[in-house]
Amino acid sequence: MDITELKRAQALARESDERLRLAFNTTPDAIAISRLSDGLYVDVNASFESLSGYGRDEIINHTSTELNIWENVSERNLFLQKVREKGFVTNYELNLRKKDGQIFPALVSSALVNLNSQEHLISITRDISEFKKAQEQVRLLSSAIEQNPIAALITDVEGKIVFVNKCFTDLTGHNISDLKNDVHVLFRPNNFSNSLMQQLLEKVGQKEKWSEELMIERKDGTQFWASVSLSAIFNLQDVVSHYLITLEDITEKKKILQDLVLAKEKAEESDRLKTAFLHNISHEIRTPMNAIMGFSEFLVDPELPEQKRKQFVEIILRSGNQLLSIINDIISIAIIEAGQEKLYETDTNLAEIIRLVYNQYLSQAANQHIELRCDPLLCENDYYIKTDKTKLMQILSNLVGNAIKFTHQGYVELGYHVEKEYILFYVRDTGIGIPKEAQGEIFKRFRQARRSDGKIYGGSGLGLAISKAYLDLMGGRIWVESEEGKGSNFYFTIPNRPLIISQKDDDVSNIEPTLSFKSKKRILVAEDEESNFALIEEYLSDLNVEIVRAEDGEEAIEICERQQPIDLILMDIKMPRKDGLEATMAIKKKHPTIPIIAQTAYALEEDRTKILQAGCDDYVSKPLSRERLIQVIRFYLD
Ligand code: ADP
Numbered sequence: 001m002d003i004t005e006l007k008r009a010q011a012l013a014r015e016s017d018e019r020l021r022l023a024f025n026t027t028p029d030a031i032a033i034s035r036l037s038d039g040l041y042v043d044v045n046a047s048f049e050s051l052s053g054y055g056r057d058e059i060i061n062h063t064s065t066e067l068n069i070w071e072n073v074s075e076r077n078l079f080l081q082k083v084r085e086k087g088f089v090t091n092y093e094l095n096l097r098k099k100d101g102q103i104f105p106a107l108v109s110s111a112l113v114n115l116n117s118q119e120h121l122i123s124i125t126r127d128i129s130e131f132k133k134a135q136e137q138v139r140l141l142s143s144a145i146e147q148n149p150i151a152a153l154i155t156d157v158e159g160k161i162v163f164v165n166k167c168f169t170d171l172t173g174h175n176i177s178d179l180k181n182d183v184h185v186l187f188r189p190n191n192f193s194n195s196l197m198q199q200l201l202e203k204v205g206q207k208e209k210w211s212e213e214l215m216i217e218r219k220d221g222t223q224f225w226a227s228v229s230l231s232a233i234f235n236l237q238d239v240v241s242h243y244l245i246t247l248e249d250i251t252e253k254k255k256i257l258q259d260l261v262l263a264k265e266k267a268e269e270s271d272r273l274k275t276a277f278l279h280n281i282s283h284e285i286r287t288p289m290n291a292i293m294g295f296s297e298f299l300v301d302p303e304l305p306e307q308k309r310k311q312f313v314e315i316i317l318r319s320g321n322q323l324l325s326i327i328n329d330i331i332s333i334a335i336i337e338a339g340q341e342k343l344y345e346t347d348t349n350l351a352e353i354i355r356l357v358y359n360q361y362l363s364q365a366a367n368q369h370i371e372l373r374c375d376p377l378l379c380e381n382d383y384y385i386k387t388d389k390t391k392l393m394q395i396l397s398n399l400v401g402n403a404i405k406f407t408h409q410g411y412v413e414l415g416y417h418v419e420k421e422y423i424l425f426y427v428r429d430t431g432i433g434i435p436k437e438a439q440g441e442i443f444k445r446f447r448q449a450r451r452s453d454g455k456i457y458g459g460s461g462l463g464l465a466i467s468k469a470y471l472d473l474m475g476g477r478i479w480v481e482s483e484e485g486k487g488s489n490f491y492f493t494i495p496n497r498p499l500i501i502s503q504k505d506d507d508v509s510n511i512e513p514t515l516s517f518k519s520k521k522r523i524l525v526a527e528d529e530e531s532n533f534a535l536i537e538e539y540l541s542d543l544n545v546e547i548v549r550a551e552d553g554e555e556a557i558e559i560c561e562r563q564q565p566i567d568l569i570l571m572d573i574k575m576p577r578k579d580g581l582e583a584t585m586a587i588k589k590k591h592p593t594i595p596i597i598a599q600t601a602y603a604l605e606e607d608r609t610k611i612l613q614a615g616c617d618d619y620v621s622k623p624l625s626r627e628r629l630i631q632v633i634r635f636y637l638d
Contacts, residue, residue, distance in 0.1 A: 030125040030127075031044065031045045032045075032048050032125070033113075034063070034121050035120055038063070039063035039064065041059050041064070042120065043060070044056065044059050052067070052069065052099060054099050064076070071094070071096060079108070083121065084112070087111065087112050088109070088110065089110050091107050091108075092108045092109070092110075093107055093128070096125070105127075105132050106125050106126060107126045110124075145165055147167075148167060149167055150248050151164075151168035151172065152164070152165045152167070152168055152244060152245070152247075153165075153168055155181075155183065155242060155243050155245070156242055156243075157241065159182075159183070161176055161183065162242065164176050171249055172216065173218045173219030174186075174219050184197075186217060187216070187228075189216070189217055190215055200230055201243065204243065205232050207234075209229065209231055210229065210230045211228060211230070212228055213228070213250065216228070216247060224251045225250050225254050226247040226249055226250060227250050228246070230244070231243070274446070276446060277461065280446070280448075281326070281330065281460055284460055287319075288318075288320065288322040289323065291315055291318075292316050295316050324623060329460050329462040329463065329466060333445065333462050333469075341473060343388045343473055343474065344390065345388050346387075347384055347385075347386060348385055348386070348387050349383065350382075351380060353389070354374060354415070356393065357396045357400055357414065358374050361397075361401065361412075368407070370407050370412055372404075373411050373412065374413065374414050374415055375415050378415050383418065383498070385423065385499060387495075387497070388470075388474055391474060392494065394466070394467070395425075395467040395470055395492060398466070399425075399490045400412060400427055401463070403429035403431060403490070404429075407429045407487070409430065410429070410487070411429070412428065412429045412430075413426075414426065418496060420496070422496050423493065423495075424491060425491065427490045428488070428489045429489075430487040432484070433485050433486050433488055434482040434488055435484055442480070443464045443465060443467075444465060445462060445465040447461050447464075447465075471493075474494050475494065475495045476492055477493055478490070478491070478492035478493075479491055479492075516544040517637065518544075519544075520544050520546055521546070522546045522563075523547055523548070523569070524556060524563075524566045524569045525548070525570045526549075526556040526569065526570065526571045526580065526583065527570070527572045527599075528552055532572070532599075533549060535624065539624070539629055540630070540633075551575075552578060553575050553577060553579055554583070555577075556569065556578075556587065557583055557587055560587050560594070568633060568637055569595070570597050570633075572598075573598055573599070580598060584596050584614045584616055588615035596615065596616045597616065597620060597636070598611045598619040598620075599624065600621055601621070618632055618636070
């Protein structure tokens with residue numbers, strides 16, 4: 001019998017068998033065959049041995065339960081039930097146990113096969129630990145990018161948008177679909193050309209980073225500042241596979257930065273101004289101080305001719321007044337800056353205010369050969385309103401003082417118009433004028449207009465700032481119209497709140513300050529400072545008075561008890577042991593008729609109110625003016 005065919009068939013079968021065995025033994029997947037009836041393993045490949053950790057001998061003729069391969073028995077039952085039902089199960093994920101007890105995630109596919117007329121289970125198992133780890137990492141990274149507070153957009157190399165995170169949609173209003181694969185929509189405000197975009201892509205393709213602050217357009221057309229960065233994502237072959245664009249909203253940051261820069265500039269400017277102010281103030285204080293100290297030394301010389309003595313005394317007085325006005329300015333600005341300035345409104349006669357300011361500056365104007373003009377009707381016709389008299393006087397004096405200071409020929413005119421809602425005051429001059437660019441500045445603290453002629457006029461640069469602050473408080477406003485070389489018109493308004501007043505108050509200023517008393521008067525002077533007492537003694541020396549001194553409040557009370565009658569008390573406020581206010585209260589209780597005049601160095605209106613509340617009849621402020629002191633004393637004693 002010719003068995004060539006048989007032999008060839010046998011050879012082919014053997015060959016096929018060997019190929020299958022080779023595949024069975026070399027595949028990296030673990031393959032096991034077990035009998036369904038008793039579960040005993042009949043064959044496993046080498047991968048199964050290395051995966052399970054058992055040797056072939058330990059496996060064959062044992063069951064998976066004996067080898068304790070399943071982590072969870074009920075899971076195994078479920079799995080086997082599924083195989084039985086369907087005849088196969090693919091890619092079933094469950095946990096298995098190795099010989100050393102280590103649990104690992106596995107992907108199992110099983111099928112029922114018939115071998116030698118018996119049902120067998122053939123299973124292919126794959127360790128998916130690494131895959132699981134990678135999957136976890138991907139999940140981690142994608143949730144990181146999804147939940148990142150920085151907006152992210154990913155495109156492929158063709159520019160197709162494959163991902164935007166939630167923050168991106170929140171920030172720009174765009175989701176993937178409405179961008180229609182066109183990122184240019186976002187960058188519209190920046191006019192990016194295609195070639196520039198291409199250059200950028202090439203740059204990041206070289207692993208360079210690119211970031212810039214750009215204006216981004218939202219879906220609704222509004223825009224915001226963002227820090228934009230572009231980077232390339234490389235695949236395993238190190239070829240660009242995607243691009244990542246991130247946007248961070250920096251509107252707030254930019255604003256904070258701008259505010260910081262502004263604040264820094266402001267602080268620097270304020271610093272510069274303060275330094276300039278200090279220099280200026282130092283000069284302004286030292287100049288009159290210099291005159292006072294220098295000329296005072298000459299006065300000591302008994303040989304000094306009378307005429308020179310008079311001249312020096314005048315200089316000292318003038319310098320003293322100058323010094324006082326600068327100190328007042330500094331105190332006023334400090335009070336304003338501390339937010340402590342308040343209004344003290346009283347019945348105020350505008351005619352009287354105009355008269356006072358006019359008289360105050362008449363001689364100074366004459367000395368400078370300038371005419372001081374004022375409509376006489378304004379000085380004669382009383383017009384009463386409720387306002388802060390002291391502040392009004394101060395503003396008007398400051399404006400007239402400035403006008404005279406900055407005018408070399410012509411005139412200075414002051415006056416007011418009554419309008420329905422407000423009163424408009426004006427101070428006009430034919431002086432040097434103020435450059436346009438300085439007209440807004442001069443109302444700020446420490447500002448002085450730069451003068452083209454370079455002349456130094458003196459001044460602290462505070463007067464107008466104080467006036468403006470007072471007017472803000474009083475409900476008015478101030479402004480200037482001026483032309484360089486021609487002159488300036490200063491205007492300010494205060495609310496018009498007219499009053500009908502039939503009789504004028506007694507006016508201390510009408511009293512003749514020189515006459516002495518017919519009968520001797522006894523005046524108690526409570527004053528702790530030696531020099532102040534000496535000055536008062538000197539001032540009152542011609543008045544026909546006997547002066548009794550108390551060095552503190554306590555002593556003042558004692559003297560009132562012992563040495564009757566006391567006709568008037570001049571009470572210093574700040575004194576040791578008992579201050580002037582306490583002493584006044586105690587004395588007024590027992591001797592309510594003795595007039596008490598407080599002398600105060602305090603600048604606050606509030607303190608003056610306290611003085612009057614304590615029972616003082618009146619007050620004189622330090623530095624004391626001889627004229628005013630005598631006028632007040634005479635007013636109460638005549
Ligand atoms: P100062 O004490 O320096 O006079 P002010 O605040 O009163 O301070 O004025 C500020 C600046 O405004 C002055 O230094 C001056 O340059 C300018 N100025 C004010 N009034 C006049 C005026 N009538 N004519 C010209 N310049 C004026």
